[in-house]
Amino acid sequence: MNKTPRMKMREQDVEVRNRNFLEVALGYSYEEAIEEAKRCIDCKNPRCVMACPVRVKIPEFIKYLLEGALETAFETIYEDNILPSICGRVCPQESQCEGACILGIKQEAVNIGALERFVGDYGMEHNLADQTEVKNNGTKVAVVGSGPAGLANAASLRKKGYDVTIFEALHDFGGVLKYGIPDFRLPKDIVAHEIDNLKTMGVTFVKNAVIGKSLTIEQLMKEEGYKAVFIGSGAGLPSSLGVPGENLNGVYYANEFLTRVNLMKSRAIPTSKTPIKLGNNIAVVGGGNVAMDAARTAKRLGAENVFILYRRGREGLPARLDEIHHAEAEGIDMRLLTNPVEIIGENHIVKQVRCEKMKLGEPDSSGRRRPLGTGEFVTYDIDNIIISIGQKPNPIIKDNTANLDTQPWGGIITDEFHMTSIPGVFAGGDVVTGAATVILAMGTGKDAAHHMDEYLQNLH
Amino acid sequence: MYKIVEKKTLNKEIDLMRIEAPLVARNAQPGHFVILRVEAEGERIPLTIAGIEGNLVDIIYQKLGYSTKLLGEKEAGDTVEDFVGPLGKAAHIRDSKHVVGVAGGVGAAPLLPQLKAYKEAGARVDLIIGARSESFLILLDEFKAICDEVIITTDDGSAGLKGLVTDALKHHLEDNAGIEHVIAIGPVIMMKYVTLMAKDYKKSIDVSLNPIMIDGTGMCGNCRVSIGGKTFFACIDGPDFDGSDVDFDELMQRQSYYKDEEHACYLRLKT
Ligand SMILES: Cc1cc2nc3c(=O)[nH]c(=O)nc-3n(C[C@H](O)[C@H](O)[C@H](O)COP(=O)(O)OP(=O)(O)OC[C@H]3O[C@@H](n4cnc5c(N)ncnc54)[C@H](O)[C@@H]3O)c2cc1C
Ligand SMILES: Cc1cc2nc3c(=O)[nH]c(=O)nc-3n(C[C@H](O)[C@H](O)[C@H](O)COP(=O)(O)OP(=O)(O)OC[C@H]3O[C@@H](n4cnc5c(N)ncnc54)[C@H](O)[C@@H]3O)c2cc1C
Ligand code: FES
Numbered sequence: 001m002n003k004t005p006r007m008k009m010r011e012q013d014v015e016v017r018n019r020n021f022l023e024v025a026l027g028y029s030y031e032e033a034i035e036e037a038k039r040c041i042d043c044k045n046p047r048c049v050m051a052c053p054v055r056v057k058i059p060e061f062i063k064y065l066l067e068g069a070l071e072t073a074f075e076t077i078y079e080d081n082i083l084p085s086i087c088g089r090v091c092p093q094e095s096q097c098e099g100a101c102i103l104g105i106k107q108e109a110v111n112i113g114a115l116e117r118f119v120g121d122y123g124m125e126h127n128l129a130d131q132t133e134v135k136n137n138g139t140k141v142a143v144v145g146s147g148p149a150g151l152a153n154a155a156s157l158r159k160k161g162y163d164v165t166i167f168e169a170l171h172d173f174g175g176v177l178k179y180g181i182p183d184f185r186l187p188k189d190i191v192a193h194e195i196d197n198l199k200t201m202g203v204t205f206v207k208n209a210v211i212g213k214s215l216t217i218e219q220l221m222k223e224e225g226y227k228a229v230f231i232g233s234g235a236g237l238p239s240s241l242g243v244p245g246e247n248l249n250g251v252y253y254a255n256e257f258l259t260r261v262n263l264m265k266s267r268a269i270p271t272s273k274t275p276i277k278l279g280n281n282i283a284v285v286g287g288g289n290v291a292m293d294a295a296r297t298a299k300r301l302g303a304e305n306v307f308i309l310y311r312r313g314r315e316g317l318p319a320r321l322d323e324i325h326h327a328e329a330e331g332i333d334m335r336l337l338t339n340p341v342e343i344i345g346e347n348h349i350v351k352q353v354r355c356e357k358m359k360l361g362e363p364d365s366s367g368r369r370r371p372l373g374t375g376e377f378v379t380y381d382i383d384n385i386i387i388s389i390g391q392k393p394n395p396i397i398k399d400n401t402a403n404l405d406t407q408p409w410g411g412i413i414t415d416e417f418h419m420t421s422i423p424g425v426f427a428g429g430d431v432v433t434g435a436a437t438v439i440l441a442m443g444t445g446k447d448a449a450h451h452m453d454e455y456l457q458n459l460h
Numbered sequence: 461m462y463k464i465v466e467k468k469t470l471n472k473e474i475d476l477m478r479i480e481a482p483l484v485a486r487n488a489q490p491g492h493f494v495i496l497r498v499e500a501e502g503e504r505i506p507l508t509i510a511g512i513e514g515n516l517v518d519i520i521y522q523k524l525g526y527s528t529k530l531l532g533e534k535e536a537g538d539t540v541e542d543f544v545g546p547l548g549k550a551a552h553i554r555d556s557k558h559v560v561g562v563a564g565g566v567g568a569a570p571l572l573p574q575l576k577a578y579k580e581a582g583a584r585v586d587l588i589i590g591a592r593s594e595s596f597l598i599l600l601d602e603f604k605a606i607c608d609e610v611i612i613t614t615d616d617g618s619a620g621l622k623g624l625v626t627d628a629l630k631h632h633l634e635d636n637a638g639i640e641h642v643i644a645i646g647p648v649i650m651m652k653y654v655t656l657m658a659k660d661y662k663k664s665i666d667v668s669l670n671p672i673m674i675d676g677t678g679m680c681g682n683c684r685v686s687i688g689g690k691t692f693f694a695c696i697d698g699p700d701f702d703g704s705d706v707d708f709d710e711l712m713q714r715q716s717y718y719k720d721e722e723h724a725c726y727l728r729l730k731t
Contacts, residue, residue, distance in 0.1 A: 208544035394678035
């Protein structure tokens with residue numbers, strides 16, 4: 001068996017990157033990519049492919065890469081994943097492809113994410129994505145939301161010839177890729193490039209259109225001539241911590257914090273019109289990607305002490321492994337088994353957070369050991385606290401669409417064809433699953449396109 | 461880009477603009493608002509929809525700080541970058557036979573379509589409108605056309621009664637036992653005191669809350685308000701709420717969190 005260690009990806013130096021918003025992980029050079037690709041043992045029954053939500057043919061693209069056939073490598077990925085540059089950067093590889101890699105049993109898994117990123121970026125630089133404008137078949141389809149679910153759905157339907165329009169509530173496209181995930185993990189020109197690709201393919205983009213308000217789904221279908229609708233409106237509504245003091249000044253939900261910085265560009269202090277107010281001691285509540293992004297963003301904005309408050313232990317942290325490592329290297333302090341119970345203010349401005357120390361009990365429904373209170377408390381002095389403990393779908397579509405079945409928590413209910421309780425109306429991504437991942441959203445968007453095509457063919 | 465088809469100066473601080481925005485106009489109702497960005501890289505600011513005609517949407521704004529001043533520099537024929545809506549829940553028109561609207565400053569703009577809706581529903585509609593002085597009163601002709609009684613108050617007595625809207629409201633409630641419902645739209649401090657008075661007189665009270673907003677779709681949580689100990693997002697649950705249990709003091713604090721930064725922006729515009 002190949003014993004070469006996993007090729008490390010070059011990174012910006014910690015002291016430098018803590019002061020800028022440029023990408024932290026610098027990617028592989030061609031030589032590095034080839035070295036890492038050599039580590040793949042090309043299994044007969046590749047477990048990595050089975051562990052990929054969209055079944056990217058991983059050993060196959062790696063083989064082409066090794067042969068120097070980069071175009072073919074790109075096309076191989078692109079057949080299953082239209083956003084390789086993005087997924088290579090943000091997928092939780094350790095719990096998907098890389099987690100299943102045989103090499104990982106005895107040594108380290110092949111760095112599939114880095115290889116996907118390398119090939120994706122090569123494709124982007126050389127404009128390899130298939131942008132042929134397929135002849136319009138005249139059947140109108142509406143896509144609600146421009147996150148990964150909506151983008152993937154629109155791309156697949158356009159390729160099949162449909163006249164596709166994406167309606168987005170905000171003034172810019174990309175969903176969480178645009179307003180949530182910061183530049184130092186996902187540079188925004190990559191997202192812009194993918195959106196331009198779709199425009200070239202002939203997808204129409206309409207901004208400032210809140211479906212349910214500006215136009216209802218019923219109006220889209222009955223008055224505007226859309227024969228099918230795909231809802232990919234995501235899970236944007238922040239969950240509340242439910243402790244006293246949550247509405248004090250200086251308490252942010254991660255979405256507000258990240259939106260101010262990413263979408264509204266408030267890091268361009270002092271010229272931004274939408275500023276962000278941030279002190280030196282910052283608590284971030286939560287242990288997922290959103291929490292890591294918020295903490296690392298706070299650090300880059302100049303906060304000296306940034307710490308994570310998380311009620312479970314280290315193994316419970318749901319964030320991507322890379323991001324946990326990066327965050328720690330950047331000086332983010334992980335205060336684990338610590339659960340905020342009260343936010344304390346003075347003159348309506350946050351001053352302290354009081355937390356209960358936790359211990360781990362028996363496994364809960366998520367399979368992780370349940371955190372239990374110990375009755376022991378600590379109080380930290382803070383200037384701001386950023387809450388990042390999850391999101392659910394906003395209620396706009398649910399409240400303005402008769403006969404649309406939803407879960408008690410607001411998620412849209414779909415059948416095995418991704419169709420909702422309304423014929424011709426499909427849904428996918430976070431609005432169906434609750435906050436999940438880019439690849440799952442993209443996968444269902446694409447899958448739904450296939451069933452929408454079948455549905456539309458049967459209409460005639 | 462959204463075209464400004466008409467601009468009218470209502471007083472030296474307040475303008476009306478008529479903007480072409482079919483997607484906003486189509487489903488708009490009283491109580492709905494828009495969010496606009498004057499230019500690319502601009503701030504997203506919420507403004508109530510003051511009227512609709514065909515594809516045209518009226519907004520009435522007070523030139524208070526950076527973004528509203530910048531908007532005020534645009535003229536008919538110019539465009540604004542973004543204009544999205546209708547956002548929020550439409551105002552809840554109660555089943556009341558006699559209502560009194562209380563307007564403070566630019567709050568008159570969002571109040572007008574609501575009072576119209578009450579009039580159309582057959583209610584008796586009175587208005588108490590307050591401003592610093594006569595030249596700051598807006599929309600008087602429009603209100604007179606639909607209201608059964610219009611009472612004016614000014615801080616300096618240059619028009620109507622000298623004093624606050626709450627003074628006039630007290631008299632009006634004393635004199636008109638038949639009033640069932642009060643609607644107050646204006647500065648938070650005014651809505652707070654009108655609410656206290658309405659409760660004293662056992663009248664139902666609706667207010668329109670204006671916390672700082674960014675997206676207007678329930679995504680950021682910046683617009684949260686406390687009502688009866690529970691948190692609501694004004695952009696999707698409001699902006700109109702039953703006033704009786706609103707935590708107005710918290711709202712005032714939250715509105716002022718970015719005061720220093722807003723001031724810095726404003727200074728840049730002036731130089
Ligand atoms: C800060 C952050 C970091 C993350 N990091 C990762 C990561 O590292 N890896 C990973 O795999 N996943 C990550 N995620 C999760 C991932 O981004 C989401 O699972 C994914 O974006 C969901 O895609 P979507 O298309 O379903 O929805 P979204 O990306 O949320 O897009 C939905 C779009 O619909 C629009 N919309 C909503 N309502 C309406 C309406 N009524 N009308 C019109 N438009 C509407 C929204 O404005 C938005 O643009 C992260 C999420 C966040 C917030
Ligand atoms: C639902 C709603 C409806 C509104 N309707 C009207 C209207 O019809 N006419 C009108 O003149 N004003 C209205 N406002 C208030 C208007 O949005 C603010 O006056 C405007 O945003 C001020 O921006 P600025 O840059 O000019 O001033 P700034 O100097 O930035 O701010 C002045 C004050 O306005 C408030 N403010 C600032 N930014 C925002 C923001 N993004 N969202 C909300 N408030 C903010 C703050 O309390 C601040 O102290 C409404 C607000 C809300 C929430
Ligand atoms: S304005 Fe962002 S949630 Fe209401």
